[in-house]
Every structure is written in structure tokens, then in C-alpha cells.
Amino acid sequence: MLKVLIADDEYFIRQRLKKIIDWDELSLEFIGEAENGKEVINKIKNNQVDILLLDIKMPIKSGIQVAEYIMVNDIKTKIIILTGYNDFDYAQKAVKYKVEDYLVKPINKKTLNEALNTCKETILKVNEKQQKIYDYNKFQKRTNIYNTILDFNNVKKLYKEYKEFNNYEYVQFIGIFFPGNHDIYVASFINYLLRNINKFNNENISIESFKENESVSILQLIIKSQDAITLNNIKSVISHFITDTNVVFISIGDIIPIGKNWTKNYKLVWNQLYQRYFINDNMIISNKLKPNNKYKSIAIRKKLLLCLNSKNNNALKKLINDIFTNISKSGSKDYLILSLTEIFVTLQINYPDQVNSNKSINSFVQELIAEDYSLEHLKEIVFTYTDQCLEYVNHEKPSNTSMVSKIIKYIEENYTDPSLSVSEISNYIDLTPTYIGSIFKKVTGQSILQYITELRMDHAKKLLRTDKYNITEISQMVGYSDVFYFSKKFKKIHGCSPKNFS
Known part of the structure; x- marks a missing residue:
């Protein structure tokens, strides 16, 4: 709410002004009153004042002197002059000091509220413009810092x-x-x-x-x-x-x-x-913890196929447990990626209907480990895929398809909410995040987060083509509170920044 200060040397005029202003309707807040120009200046120094209703003739310092002080010190307060004098000279001085309006006493309720509303709209437009400039400059600065981090620029620049x-x-x-x-x-x-x-x-x-x-x-x-x-x-x-x-x-x-x-x-x-x-x-x-790269290799592909083709569930579970034990002992991200890649390449080649990925297995695995937290969760995901391969059929189980459809419907209804997450969806479905994530990935070939991102980016494209909104507005409309992150994701998916999209 914009804050209003009332300044007039006559007590009863101040009380009447307070009474006839439509505070709630105009979304204005009364923050105080003053009876002389010096008191007005002190209140402006110590408080945010958006609109000042200012009597032109006041003791100690006049309204014109107050207006001059506000202009000289570049204070953002907007002034509506109140006067009993319909004098051209006063009006001329008011214009000189960039006064928003000039009302002659006795002041009519309708006229006053219209003047306040016009003043409020002016302030909101200025604030919106300044916010856009601020957002743009902040975006440019973050882009330059990030380019320096990635070694595209040097620090001297x-x-x-x-x-x-x-x-x-x-x-x-x-x-x-x-x-x-x-x-x-x-x-x-x-x-x-x-x-x-x-x-x-x-x-x-x-x-x-x-x-x-x-x-x-x-x-x-x-x-x-x-x-x-x-x-x-x-x-x-x-x-x-x-x-x-x-x-x-x-x-x-x-x-x-x-x-x-x-x-x-x-x-x-x-x-x-x-x-x-x-x-x-x-x-x-820092770099205090050194991974142990002396890990024991397992011939994953051959052993995995043997367990699957023989439908030996116990042997399959032991193999996967052994693989993840070795991953844990290795302390190596590279070995984690290598092992998961071997598993999913084997599954995709031999059971293509069960690993429905529209991306390369390498991208599939990279995204998998980027999103998860523990080896136990990753192991559960692998078990989900291998269990499906053991019970291989030519179509998805209806329960899986139904659950994924329910998830997609929920996402489409809530993708504009920046707080939308796998955890929130899992609460809605009433199943664990790991389970719904693995089933969703198996059926659709992408993670829930990837689906949300691509849906948001598709809607962003449509909004950009309308030419009705700026990038910050579109970012918020598709569920991103951080326009810098939105631009980065858009460029990654569509190959160009939102600014250059046409």
C-alpha cells in the first residue's frame, strides 16, 4: 500500500481530509500528519512517504519550500498541493517543483479521490518501469559474472x-x-x-x-x-x-x-x-576427500543378461547388490556412471520396450544421478527396471499407465507454481518419490523434472510468440521465480535465449 502524509496548518482540515479519503478502495495507508513545513521535512526524512497532501501556506516553511526541498534532494515523494488561493503564480511555482496536482479549497471528496488515484497510478507505473530496469541490470550482471565463472570472460572485464x-x-x-x-x-x-x-x-x-x-x-x-x-x-x-x-x-x-x-x-x-x-x-x-579409484570391476553386461534370460531373480538381486557395493567402495562418480551406463545399455538393447528413453543412455544416466541423493535410491530404480524386464510383456501394465496419466494431469494443472516438485506430486499420489519417479521414467522415457521443464518451455515458446509479455513476466507465468535460470534452461532446450527466440 502506498503511504500518504497529510500536511496542513489547520487541524480540522486535516481531520476532514482523513475522513473523506477512500483509503481501502484506493489501497492507500495514512502514516501521519504535520502542521508546518519543518515538521513535514522531518517526517519525509525519517519515513517512506509516497504521496504528500501539502498545504501551500504553512508556518516556518511554506508548502512551496517543502516542494523545493523534495525536488532538490531527489526524493521520490509525489505532491498534491492544497490551497485556498486560486493564484496563477502559485500554480506556476507548483509546476516548477514538479507537483502532481493542484487542488483549490474547499476540497471536494470526489475531486480529491480522483487526484489521489491518478497520483497512485503514476507512482505504480514509475515503480514498474524502475523494477524492469533493475531486473534487466541484475540479469546482465549475473550473466557477466556467470560467463566469468565459465571462463568466457576474465575478471578484469x-x-x-x-x-x-x-x-x-x-x-x-x-x-x-x-x-x-x-x-x-x-x-x-x-x-x-x-x-x-x-x-x-x-x-x-x-x-x-x-x-x-x-x-x-x-x-x-x-x-x-x-x-x-x-x-x-x-x-x-x-x-x-x-x-x-x-x-x-x-x-x-x-x-x-x-x-x-x-x-x-x-x-x-x-x-x-x-x-x-x-x-x-x-x-x-575443499578437496580433502580423495576418491578411491582402485575399485573391483564386474563384467556387468554378461552377468546381467544371464540372470535376466534365466529369470533367476535371486541371482539378479545379488548381482545388483554387488554392483552397488563396489560403487560405494570406489567413491568414484566416474565408476558410478560407468556401472549405470552398462546396466541401462544392456537393458535397452535387449529389452527396448522396457527402457523407453528418447535420449542417449549417457544423458539418461547423467540426469538420473544429478537428481537423486543416495545409492540406495538409485539401486531401487535399477530394481524397478530389471523387475519389469523379468516380467516382460509387450505393453505397459495398466496400473503404471494410469498412474503416469494421473501425474501428467497434476503437472499440467500446477506447472505455473514455482514450488511444484516430485515430493509434492508423490504426496498427491500417496507413493514414495523414488517409486513414482522410476515408473514415470520407465513409461515416458524421461524424469518427472524433465517433463515439467519441457512443458514449461513449450508454454514459454507460445507466450514469446504472442509478443505481449517481457521475459521476466513469461518466466513467472511458466513457474520460474528466477529469470536467469529460466533463460539458461530455455537456451539449453531450444538452442537460443528467450530474447533471441522468434
Whole structure:
């Protein structure tokens, strides 16, 4: 609600004005009154005042002097002059000081409310325009920072374009894996970091956040000085924040000089998030944990086919358990990918109807491990596929098809909600996220999150073709609160940015 201050040296006029204004209908809030020009200036200095109803003749400082003060100090308050004098000279001065309207006493209720409504609409239009400019500049800045992270630009270019970077000496990357209400969690996490790390050295850091997929964000901490901030400080602060949840995994990179290449540290933090599959903790610091690459290889393809073709369910379960035991012992993301790729390539070649993927197996596996949290969940997914292969039929079970149809209908009804997640859908279906995810992927060839993303992007294309909305509005209309992330996903799927789409 816009805030209104009433300034007139006559008490009864102030009371009448308060009474005849349609506050609720106009969505305006009364925040106070003043009886002289000096009092008005003091209230404007100490409070947000959007609209000032200002008597032109007041003691100590006149209304014209107040209007001059507001203009000279570039204060955004809009002024409606109230006067008992229908004098051209007063009107001329009012125009000079950019007064919005000029009302002659006695003031009619309808005239006053119309003037207030017009003034309100002017303010809202200015605010909307300023917000668009702010959003665009923020988007451009984040794009330039992200391009520097990916080594497309160098830091010196940022120094030239954004002078504030000259005040900072260090950077650090922090990776966050959190499924579910990811955006809400990350926003809370950032606020917590700013409050608690800055207390070591007031206003020492700023934070940029880059959402990489529906479960992963990479934070960049930009640090003024390292006097009171160490890895141990940061570890301590983060540990307190993540105590209450067991579905989050945080990777913490080194604190490096800001002029040093960022890409290596960014990639390190990204890759370390995959250690969530191999360690019994929900946080990893720097590159302290080295994976054990001396793993025992299993001839997966031949053994898997033997178990499936012989319909030996016990042998199949033992084989998969052995595979995942070796994956766990290896501590290696690469071995995890290799093993899952071997499993799904074997299934796709020999049971194509049971692994209905419209993407390469490599992409299928990469997306699988990017979305999940534990080896146990991945093992459950593999069991789901192999069980279906054991009971191979030429068509999907009606129950599976029916469940997937129900999920798709729910997504289509709720895709505009930024908080839509697999967890929310699983609550609606009343089955575990892992189970509905594996069945959905088996029937449709893509994960639930992929389906949501592609649906949103298809609708974004249609909205872009109308030329009615800007990119920020379209982003919000298809369920993305972060326009930078929306643009990145759109470009990945459609090959060009929303701005260049036609």
C-alpha cells in the first residue's frame, strides 16, 4: 500500500481530509500528519512517504519550500498541493517543483479521490518501469559474472564494468544439493550466511546464486577481506544451518584471490556434490576427500543378461547388490556412471520396450544421478527396471499407465507454481518419490523434472510468440521465480535465449 502524509496548518482540515479519503478502495495507508513545513521535512526524512497532501501556506516553511526541498534532494515523494488561493503564480511555482496536482479549497471528496488515484497510478507505473530496469541490470550482471565463472570472460572485464568488484579481494564457491523446495531452501541459506558470516567482519561478503538444475545451486561468495573469515568459520556457520535436515549436501570450495581463474574452483565444487553418494556426512570441504579409484570391476553386461534370460531373480538381486557395493567402495562418480551406463545399455538393447528413453543412455544416466541423493535410491530404480524386464510383456501394465496419466494431469494443472516438485506430486499420489519417479521414467522415457521443464518451455515458446509479455513476466507465468535460470534452461532446450527466440 502506498503511504500518504497529510500536511496542513489547520487541524480540522486535516481531520476532514482523513475522513473523506477512500483509503481501502484506493489501497492507500495514512502514516501521519504535520502542521508546518519543518515538521513535514522531518517526517519525509525519517519515513517512506509516497504521496504528500501539502498545504501551500504553512508556518516556518511554506508548502512551496517543502516542494523545493523534495525536488532538490531527489526524493521520490509525489505532491498534491492544497490551497485556498486560486493564484496563477502559485500554480506556476507548483509546476516548477514538479507537483502532481493542484487542488483549490474547499476540497471536494470526489475531486480529491480522483487526484489521489491518478497520483497512485503514476507512482505504480514509475515503480514498474524502475523494477524492469533493475531486473534487466541484475540479469546482465549475473550473466557477466556467470560467463566469468565459465571462463568466457576474465575478471578484469568485470572490474571495468562493475566498479564495486574493486572493493573485494577473494571469492569462494559453495555447492548446494537440495531436492524438494530448492529455491526456498537456498534463499533461507543465503540469508543465514549473510547474517552469520558478516558478523565476523561487518558487511564483509556479498553472495551471487546460480541455479544449475532443479536440485543444485552454486553460490559465489565475494569477500572483501580474509581478516576474520576462514574455512573453519564458514564450516561452523553452515553446520549449524544444516543440522536439522538429512536431504541436503553442501560442498565448500577454497577461498581464492579474486583475480585468480574461477573456473577450476567452480567445477571442483560442482563435482564434489556427487560425493553425497559416497560419504556418511552432508558436507564436504575443499578437496580433502580423495576418491578411491582402485575399485573391483564386474563384467556387468554378461552377468546381467544371464540372470535376466534365466529369470533367476535371486541371482539378479545379488548381482545388483554387488554392483552397488563396489560403487560405494570406489567413491568414484566416474565408476558410478560407468556401472549405470552398462546396466541401462544392456537393458535397452535387449529389452527396448522396457527402457523407453528418447535420449542417449549417457544423458539418461547423467540426469538420473544429478537428481537423486543416495545409492540406495538409485539401486531401487535399477530394481524397478530389471523387475519389469523379468516380467516382460509387450505393453505397459495398466496400473503404471494410469498412474503416469494421473501425474501428467497434476503437472499440467500446477506447472505455473514455482514450488511444484516430485515430493509434492508423490504426496498427491500417496507413493514414495523414488517409486513414482522410476515408473514415470520407465513409461515416458524421461524424469518427472524433465517433463515439467519441457512443458514449461513449450508454454514459454507460445507466450514469446504472442509478443505481449517481457521475459521476466513469461518466466513467472511458466513457474520460474528466477529469470536467469529460466533463460539458461530455455537456451539449453531450444538452442537460443528467450530474447533471441522468434
